[in-house]
Amino acid sequence: xxxxxxxxxxxxxxxxxxxxxxxxxxxxxxxxxxxxxxxxxxxxxxxxxxxxxxxxxxxxxxxxxxxxxxxxxxxxxxxxxxxxxxxxxxxxxxxxxxxxxxxxxxxxxxxxxxxxxxxxxxxxxxxxxxxxxxxxxxxxxxxxxxxxxxxxxxxxxxxxxxxxxxxxxxxxxxxxxxxxxxxxxxxxxxxxxxxxxxxxxxxxxxxxxxxxxxxxxxxxxxxxxxxxxxxxxxxxxxxxxxxxxxxxxxxxxxxxxxxxxxxxxxxxxxxxxxxxxxxxxxxxxxxxxxxxxxxxxxxxxxxxxxxxxxxxxxxxxxxxxxxxxxxxxxxxxxxxxxxxxxxxxxxxxxxxxxxxxxxxxxxxxxxxxxxxxxxxxxxxxxxxxxxxxxxxxxxxxxxxxxxxxxxxxxxxxxxxxxxxxxxxxxxxxxxxxx
Numbered sequence: 001x002x003x004x005x006x007x008x009x010x011x012x013x014x015x016x017x018x019x020x021x022x023x024x025x026x027x028x029x030x031x032x033x034x035x036x037x038x039x040x041x042x043x044x045x046x047x048x049x050x051x052x053x054x055x056x057x058x059x060x061x062x063x064x065x066x067x068x069x070x071x072x073x074x075x076x077x078x079x080x081x082x083x084x085x086x087x088x089x090x091x092x093x094x095x096x097x098x099x100x101x102x103x104x105x106x107x108x109x110x111x112x113x114x115x116x117x118x119x120x121x122x123x124x125x126x127x128x129x130x131x132x133x134x135x136x137x138x139x140x141x142x143x144x145x146x147x148x149x150x151x152x153x154x155x156x157x158x159x160x161x162x163x164x165x166x167x168x169x170x171x172x173x174x175x176x177x178x179x180x181x182x183x184x185x186x187x188x189x190x191x192x193x194x195x196x197x198x199x200x201x202x203x204x205x206x207x208x209x210x211x212x213x214x215x216x217x218x219x220x221x222x223x224x225x226x227x228x229x230x231x232x233x234x235x236x237x238x239x240x241x242x243x244x245x246x247x248x249x250x251x252x253x254x255x256x257x258x259x260x261x262x263x264x265x266x267x268x269x270x271x272x273x274x275x276x277x278x279x280x281x282x283x284x285x286x287x288x289x290x291x292x293x294x295x296x297x298x299x300x301x302x303x304x305x306x307x308x309x310x311x312x313x314x315x316x317x318x319x320x321x322x323x324x325x326x327x328x329x330x331x332x333x334x335x336x337x338x339x340x341x342x343x344x345x346x347x348x349x350x351x352x353x354x355x356x357x358x359x360x361x362x363x364x365x366x367x368x369x370x371x372x373x374x375x376x377x378x379x380x381x382x383x384x385x386x387x388x389x390x391x392x393x394x395x396x397x398x399x400x401x402x403x404x405x406x407x408x409x410x411x412x413x414x415x416x417x418x419x420x421x422x423x424x425x426x427x428x429x430x431x432x433x434x
Contacts, residue, residue, distance in 0.1 A: 050101065051098070051110065054094055054097040054098055054110075055094060055114065057093075057097060058090050058091075058093040058094035058097055059090055061089070061093050062086045062087070062089035062090035062093055063086055065089050066082055066085050066086040066089060069085065070082055070085075087118070091111060091114065091115065094110070094111065094114055095107055095110070095111050098110045098111070131363065134356055134359050134360045134363065135360050137352070137353065137356035138353055138354075138355075138356030138357030138358075138359065138360045139357075140161055140353045140357075141161050141350075141353045141354045141356075141357035142357045142360060142361075144161055144162055144165075146162060146163065146164065146165045147161075147164075147165040147166060147354075147357060148165060148166065148167065148170070149165055149167055150163075150164055150165035150167055151164070151165060151166075151167045151168035151322060151323055151324045152164045152165070152166075152168065152322040152323075153168075153322045153323035153324075155322075157346055157348045157350070157351050158348065158350075159350070160350065161350055161353060161354070164354070166336065166339060166354070166357070166358050166361060167324055168321065168322065168323055168324040168325065168333075168334055168339075169334050169335055169336045169338075169339040169358060170336065170361070170365075171324055171325070171326055171333075172239055172318070172325070172328075172333040172334050172335045172336075173308065173335045173336045173337075173362070173365065174365075175239050175243075175326075175328045175333070176239050176242050176243045176246060176314070176318070176328065176333070176335055177243075177246065177304065177307060177308050178243075179239070179240060179243035179328060180243040180244075180246040180247045180250055180307055181250075181300070181304065183243065183244070183247045184247045184250045184251050184254060184303060184307075185254065185300060187251065188250075188251055188254035188255045188258060188299075188303070189254075189258055189289075189296065191206065191210070191255045192254075192255050192258035192259045192261075192262055193262065193284055193288070193289075194206070195207055195210075195255075195259050195262075196259065196262045196263060196288075197280065197284060197288075207259070210252050210255045210256055210259075211252075211256065213251070213252035214252045214253060214256055216248075216249070216252070218249055218310050218311075218312050218313050219312045219313070219316075221245050221248040221249050221313050222245045222312050222313030222314075222315070222316035222317055223316065224245075224248060225241055225244050225245040225248065225313070225316075225317050226241075226245075226316045226317055229241050229244060229317075230317065236330065236331075237317060237318055237319040237332050238317075238318060238319075238327075238328060238329055238330055238331060238332070238333060239318055239325070239327075239328030239329075239333035240328045240329050241317040241318060242313065242314045242317045242318035242333065242335070243328065244317070245310075245313035245314070245316070245317045246307040246308075246310060246313060246314075247307075248313075249306055249307050249310055249313065250303035250304070250306055250307040251303075253299075253302055253303040253306050254299050254300060254302070254303035257295075257298065257299030257302050257303070258292075258295075258296055258299040260295075261292045261295030261296055261298070261299060262288065262292050262295075262296075264292070264295070265288055265291050265292050269287050269288075269291060270283055270287065270288065273286070273287045297373050297374065300373060301369070301370055301373050301374075304366075304369055304373075305366060305370075308337075308362070308365070308366060308369075309337050309362065309366075310337060311335075311337040311338050311340075311341050314334075314335050314337065314338045315338055315341075318332055318333045318334065318335070318338070319331075319332025319333070319334075320332055320334055320338065320342070321333060321334050322334075336358050336359075336361060336362040336365070337362065339355075339358050340355045340356075340358040340359045340362070341355075342355075343355030343358065344356070
């Protein structure tokens with residue numbers, strides 16, 4: 001076999017170069033040769049033009065049939081029933097149209113694809129409706145500057161929208177979520193690292209407790225802080241107590257999400273770090289956490305979104321106040337969710353408008369926190385900022401200068417042909433004593 005391969009190797013012929021000795025040259029197909037037809041171009045697109053036509057035809061047919069059923073045949077009425085029946089007919093008619101020019105596997109694939117896309121569109125439409133409705137109901141209060149610069153201490157339910165504002169709720173929300181993050185994030189990340197790096201029976205027990213706490217009702221967290229911190233320790237209702245209740249809600253969410261993210265880090269990275277002589281702590285700090293930085297940021301965002309919208313724990317632990325309280329350790333303090341809950345219960349239109357405006361402000365605050373977190377932790381593993389790159393370049397230059405000086409010191413300062421390193425001043429020759 002080796003003799004044959006040495007005598008007749010097969011290789012491509014490139015350009016007009018002469019074939020090498022012992023190379024088999026394949027003849028090129030002649031243009032228009034019926035025995036060797038040209039290869040047809042393969043379509044790699046997942047959707048064809050007929051698929052769009054099938055979706056359009058199924059949608060029109062389902063709407064038409066549903067309208068006939070609701071108006072002529074069945075004694076049904078109501079928008080919800082119309083939508084459900086129309087969607088069921090749409091899926092069935094789309095599967096029928098696709099089956100005309102596709103196999104059973106293609107039909108199942110197209111039906112699954114259209115169901116998934118339609119559910120995604122439904123969720124997007126629900127999100128847009130909630131945001132749009134909240135902004136529409138609260139735009140009358142949002143367009144006044146006093147809504148952001150004043151509180152409700154001197155504003156009654158019959159006062160116009162030009163009086164009062166949500167400054168007290170904004171300050172309370174920011175202080176409470178800041179304290180909650182300062183308490184939660186170090187403990188959550190430490191616990192997640194412990195669950196991944198220190199396996200054992202105790203780690204399994206902790207993971208079970210964390211998974212059970214993810215389904216903890218928010219009112220239970222508020223009652224826990226109320227019973228232990230306020231009643232037992234004698235701490236008065238304040239923003240700090242509310243932040244502790246929010247921490248109880250946020251802690252299992254962040255731990256669970258961070259645990260899943262840290263499991264996705266390849267084990268080969270840890271092994272490479274250990275092979276280079278790094279300790280376990282150094283591996284976690286320099287390899288594990290930077291690699292999972294984006295996922296850990298997402299975990300913190302999920303926990304923040306869970307805590308910033310809670311109402312019942314804040315109501316039990318922070319009390320209620322219409323004035324601005326910037327001291328989270330003393331006195332009652334209100335948050336945006338609690339203020340929204342209080343305002344929308346009022347029968348007055350202006351108070352309801354303020355409640356929807358507070359809800360819109362809360363959504364905007366969550367969006368700002370999300371963008372800030374993605375900006376800080378959204379870089380890929382190994383990517384550095386300009387300041388970090390500058391510090392690394394300066395450190396490399398200092399290392400190069402130190403190594404160059406050490407080399408020159410070993411060679412001797414009196415050598416006539418000392419090498420001059422670019423960017424490094426030549427060493428000064430020592431003066432000889434007269």
